[in-house]
Amino acid sequence: MSGGTASEPARPRHSAGTGAGTLASELGARLTVPGTLEASAAAQQLTGVTLDSRGVQPGDLWCALPGANAHGADFADQAATRGAVLALTDEAGAGACERAGLPALVVEDARRDTARAAALIYGRPAEQLSTIGVTGTNGKTSVTTMIHRTLLELGRASGVVGTSGTSYRDGTGDEHLIGTVRTTPEAPELHGLLARMVEDGVQVCGMEISSHALVLHRADEVVVDVACFTNLSQDHLDFHPTMEDYFEAKSRLFTPEHSRRGVVCVDDEWGRRLAREATVPVTTYATLPGVEADHMAVDIRPDDYGSVFTVVGPDGPIAQRRLRAALPGRHYVANTLAASLLLEAIGVAGPEVDAALGTAGTVPGRMEPVALAPVRGIVDYSHTPDALEQALATLRSVPGTRRILCVMGAGGDRDRAKRPVMGEVAARLADVVIITDDNPRTEDPAAIRAAVREGIPAGSDAEVHVVDGRGNAIDLAASLADVGDTILVSGKGAETGQDIGGIVHPFDDRLHLRDALAARPGSGDPQPDGGH
Template sequence: MSAVPAPEPARPRRRAGVSVGALAAELGAAPPPSLTDLEATVSGVTLDSRGVEAGDLWCALPGANAHGADYVEQAVSRGAVLALTDDAGAEACARAGLPALVVENPRRETATAAAVVYGRPAQHLRTIGVTGTNGKTSVTTMVHRTLLALGRPSGMVGTSGTEYRDATGTDHAIATVRTTPEAPELHGILARMLEDDVEACSMEISSHALVLHRADEVVADVACFTNLSQDHLDFHPTMEDYFAAKALLFTPEHSRRGVVCVDDEWGRRLAHRAQVPVTTYATLPGIEADHVAREILPDDYGSVFTVVGKQGAPAQRRLRAALPGRHYVANTLAAVLLLEAIGVSGPEVDAALGTAGTVPGRMEPVALAPVRGVVDYSHTPDALEKALTTLRSVPGTRRVICVMGAGGDRDRTKRPLMGEVAARLADVVIITDDNPRTEDPAAIRAAVRSGIPDATNAEVHEVDGRGSAIELAASLADVGDTILVSGKGAETGQDIGGIVHPFDDRLRLRDALAARPGPGDPQADGGH
């Protein structure tokens, strides 16, 4: 396995920048009266006063608890030459002697500023934007890895991080913390990819990013909608608001065309509501779409299926999903259609996708026998149901043991729903801690457990400590059983009380299964 490259900055190396006067004109803002040299160059953009570099435009935005302008002294000390802010922040900037462009909505204009300063890089790359409650990481990773397998320089931005391979075959990583980075980071990343001759970039576009203007000034060549189910109701007031946020991606401001899964009612609504041309796909019986997956059959740990056109048109192709389950059939079909939309198609693409379409932390097997161990990011009721249903259907499966929980400081209404799903579909449920963040872990576990009916047929345990829960699952497992550790996927840390501790479900599960007594061990049959 090749070494993971050291993280690089979310900025291009070469930055010509733009003059203050030209930037003010692009934003429709009055030039700062305190700045006499309108030809002064702005060469970078950031929101974080701690990340300011000499020559930067610093965007001082209003926040929920404080105003960015409260940190103007730090921005000035680090070399900011200009601020972008609102009336509330302008006074603090003036006191600190930092010229400012004052606009009504600085968060929205931040994206425009970043695009202008970095030379509008999104216009020079082939871009794919993927949204949906589940499947964003899977689809973007499948597209990215398939392009790499074909020898094409490609980049990916999303939950699992930001990475790209340049035209020389060198791999790069950029540290990002959000599914969709803030606009200055996003445009800086795209500019860095562009200067390294990357051809295409696949991006996860979250509903938060669409509402908060993080993805503004990126018009994707093609956008994809995977599905919608309950999540993020701590941010969106209702499911209708959540849907409306996702639908923004399918407007001319954000994409040129769309690929939409119509397996659920939300997708069917979106296909009619989209303001750009849309191609539809489906995997469920009785659903009409432009492309439909049929004859889905198991193939080792994956599936093979046939893609047919509308109204029973002749088979177009036989494809392979590298991971099990109908939802990965859907993800594979989405990836094929997205690649076609950017001009990448042919038998070699189908073959590459069938082997390259695996995703770290998504139905990832860490052991296959005598006990199958699987780690999956499923952190919503719908995703957990799909994961458990899929694993139960894998030939030779005896029992399914599910280690699960729910994240703190996030949508609380889904917690009992996830408990209900786990108890309905797993034989053994071990409720434990996910990322409790600032909440009491015991209270989160209790909320999850409250959704499990008293008359459940499942064996239910509650375990304080995720490592202990995984060890319990391994000790309870017998030959032919499958353990699913859900919720965190490929994450390598666990947030407890605001401190991120090293923790990787894959390593913990692998170690726990390796330590499990073998058939010849006296402990295996209770000792002597």
């Protein structure tokens, strides 16, 4: 198979498009045409959509949206110069488009109508795929990646859109990788990606759908065949004023505007509430003892670095089957069960599917073993208090674990309230806590470290270090670790860069931890992961 690169465009190679007049009619838009005949502008064929004036291609609809600090229409001259044939904007942006000589469709809510326009121009690609949408504070990437890897193991043409970017295997077996910035891309990019997958023969696409995407209309005009809710815990309270608002945003996915049916984890009260309030048919699942659900994980047992468990279905003992989670911990039991139910919902089920899920269901940067002996080194994306608690509790339960050394921090320009909470969690569950830098972004790294440190009680039994520089912190953990210890490097997972002062510097926790463990005096080469 040939390998793809992140330079591939997030749009189809060919697009039949739609006429400007047809689009104006569909959106109920007012067409403004500076210095030309309206009939000529209405006859223009639109073959692509973009928000970025720098990425305009000839024949594009350019969407000029209001922003926090500026209006997209301020860049109308650049969009016109690059070949945009029409703009989509609101009343506030209409004047700038007119001055640039760019015909415009003027609507009341340009952000909402951007998604409608993209779906029309790209031929409603979401309707031509089997689609799965996953939302929740934690587990989105794990569930979508498990599904994708399982389908690839089964020889299916599959795609995945999410935190780690967009990748897919096409109908001829070639792999494609497209770099995307947001967990859920902006609507033109999302519909363009789906159209490209349709063009290349992809059968199934799994998507992470964030609360931001649901509020900001990024996921509009995509009605997934099945939606999944994994959990809800504190995060993104820099965007959502309250947990109630955060829940309300997530719950939008479980309405007919966004999904046809749902799969909901009821291990927490948020999930139980969603199962009651969803306006699409819902199937529930649970992993906690005493929690009733349509599908329950019971008899959970360790299996090397993973777990095996029994699923009790709605028909009771006669419907029982045994599944394997390729990664340890109850949360990966939940993720595996979710992936199984979602695959079943789109018609992919059977013993061969269960077997593939048990071996292929690993996720880069999620409880990923870098080394297993003499010191176990684990890299995990846990960047919320709940996820960090789950990761540490899971590692504590792995047989043979001696001490746990946790390298952790918190991201800048994000929810500040969770920083001391994460410090408290780390000190409660780890033996050694090394507080360092995550992605400081535009904030002072020392101030973020101090906020995390403030959450650790004065009487904590944990040995605490505060270290400037993520590489230095990982090196310290490796030097302090002894045979049988486990090092958890949390927060960034499979990320290959670190954002400091708005500049992304190359940095991969996995590579640095592997090198640090190999450099330990007398350690020899660390024993790698044995294939899980």
